[in-house]
Amino acid sequence: SVQFSNHTGYPTFKGQILNGEQLWDLVEGLEANDLLYYTHLLTGYIGSV
Numbered sequence: 001s002v003q004f005s006n007h008t009g010y011p012t013f014k015g016q017i018l019n020g021e022q023l024w025d026l027v028e029g030l031e032a033n034d035l036l037y038y039t040h041l042l043t044g045y046i047g048s049v
Contacts, residue, residue: 002045 001023004015018026030036 002047008047 001018002015003018004013006013027036
């Protein structure tokens with residue numbers, strides 16, 4: 001997974017590629033704050049086509 005400041009089509013963007021452990025850390029943070037239950041979730045990223 002990735003987390004970026006904005007779409008990579010812009011001249012500049014900041015962020016990083018997450019490994020599995022880093023992604024799981026985010027999930028655990030959501031769980032600790034009881035934020036795992038949503039009615040809607042928007043995801044998606046295509047790095048290249």
